Amino acid sequence: MKRLLDPILRHFVETGTLRVMWPDGTCTTYTGTKAGPQAGVHLKNTAAVRSLVFNPGLAFGEAYMDGLLAPQDCTLYDLLHLLMQNAMNPSGHVSEQLSAALRYVRRGWIQFNSTSRSKQNVAHHYDLGNSLYALFLDKDWQYSCAYFRTGQETLDEAQEAKKHHIAAKLKLDRPGLEVLDIGCGWGGMALTLAKDYGARVTGITLSEEQLAFARQRAQDAGLAEQVRFELQDYRHLQRKFDRIVSVGMFEHVGVGHYKTFFEKIRSCLQPDGVALLHSIGRSDEPGTTNPWMNKYIFPGGYSPALSEVFAAVQQTGLWVTDCEILRLHYAQTIAIWRERFAARRAEAVAMYDERFARMFEFYLIAAELAFRVQGHMNFQLQLSPSISAVPYTRDYMVDVERSKTGS
Template sequence: MLEKAAYKQIFKTSFKSPVTVEFWDGETQAYGEGTPIAKIIMHEPVSIKDIMAHASLTLGEAYMDGKIEVQGDLQQLVTSAYLSSQSFLRGSKFAKFIPKRSHSEKASKEDVQSHYDIGNEFYKMWLDPTMTYSCAYFANESDTLEMAQTNKVHHILNKLNVKPGETLLDIGCGWGTLVLTAAKEYGLKATGVTLSQQQYDLVNQKIAAEGLEGQVSVILEDYREVKQQYDHITSVGMFEHVGKENLEAYFEQVDKLLVDNGTALIHGITGQQKGEGVDAWINKYIFPGGYIPGLSENIEHIMGTSLQIDDLEPLRRHYQKTLEIWADNFHAVKDHVLEHYGERFYRMWDLYLQACAASFEAGNIDVVQYLMTKGPSSANLPMTRSYIYHADVASGVK
């Protein structure tokens, strides 16, 4: 009874919007005024002590194990908790429970493969046909996900102000959409680098199928092993994997691999508010070794190189929408996921997609594109940003 009373006290201030809670003994309690956005069903007690110490990990595991269920909008429920200044999620000290994770080349390879080598077939089930697993760019609210992912690639290449015949390196190339587009539509000689065997194999299949062997290549190695310099460098959704202790070396490597007056576009999840850049549950189950750097943290590392910032563009709402579409796609293939991966795996990924969308919606995290020049800022770029949008329109981003 004491534990139940403690729960009731916690729920009074944990959500910005009204919710209903059904406890393990059948008692139902409403919190907040108005129509509840969701109903939380607690099939059994979960340790209050563990929740207050490391809420993300404790509640995430309880949801995966079916001890807690949510009827209604899970994303809005998590968003509501993030927006409440007195929420258990706001007060959690979970970061200190994360074991220190090595970011050696061996450990980084293991981390990447644990996530991306689940299997290409898994990602094909709910990503769009471009197989792009990063924030899309919605030029219009009505854009499909495939259109928005294509927009994103064009927007990046247009920002770089690339010219036919130039070279491009994509650090963390995913399933190859950016390098293939750079070669086919912009006339670049493009190279991708990845640690995922599954991605490497599929990109090579695409290169062969499209007859691009002389123009596109992919390397299966750590980005720290790359030696050749390039006219342009892109890296999309990559620096979140390098670890806090390696961020400085990451930006130094970008600087080292870029020719003088070359341009680089780094696109990644960034915190705009002060706070821990780690999440215990996501680190344990989704992205081992993950770390979300703050905006000032990245800028400080950039300032330690010869790179200079030409443009910063936040895309928070774009990633929220991307994740919401991914979640809808994932729900549409629920039966297939359950058949091949099981209930716990399905609940884990469902929570991951919706909680991440909630985190963007609440403003806990952002995604920012950093456009940089090696050497004097804008030395190799037009005087104003208008060139980006003119090129976007010309390439179909309208």
């Protein structure tokens, strides 16, 4: 197997230097023609080597989880940085290119997120237990990209700023507006819109754990009459709303359901209503989800290219009244999550086991690097059925945001 993987690595490493310790104790250094990161890896048995030859996108993460490979004289972050940067080279890894091509052909099935399958996918990640997320999230339990105005904010400050940045785009210009929050998480956005903007909010989720937690938060905050949370799929909505917000949920919709999603947005908005969609995206052409990420972290998940999103929107008659790209905000958010998780890693091991902790740290590092070196970003789309639902310029957004944040 070494004889098969060796030429693959010689072709793969174009940037930086990778040192490999093989199962037999020998070492090989692969140096690219371009300066870049340096890292080392110890492949501990032939099974790890074999799996990397035939399905590297899945096998590397699994081998790390199982202790069959380990960073050598570097951190896991260093190692993944080197590998993920080289994975963006046009030549790439032949096996991975073939796997990606097959995934692309099959992605309609992989992302076929029916109502029952969507609930299973959500439970896979979001019903792992609130105690896990308490290890690294901010005090408001925001599990999505924060908003760093200067880059010096704490996580709590940046997540608070994110909520007000989004609220400003919703144009909540009078109290009592009916707002729908699709994929409401642990309820932080809905509660902020109610408390700080006087909105009446309905939050929907497919996570049993998040639903119970959000309802308790509304009760504790004295907002149970103003905010309600329901276990409901967006496809089953029948009501009209003045505003719709969705943060960090669109990644779970699936390409084949984009038109349905935006048609539902339009049918549920009042004629002069405004919607704000906040999602992870990719800056390049349409692609696929890494197989390890799909299997272990977000089954059925996908970060779309903007071309895929706009193609779906334009079929529904909705206006895109504003679009903003947040480039490195999520990288910084996840970097903080990664540090906080690492500081309390022993608690994660106690809750689950060592393999789970390895899985989660691998996920956080890979997710951060996807934004730093693989073209991932966040986009915010403001949508409306009406050409005149919002003012001509963005001044109203800035004014509202500054009035709430003081900056």
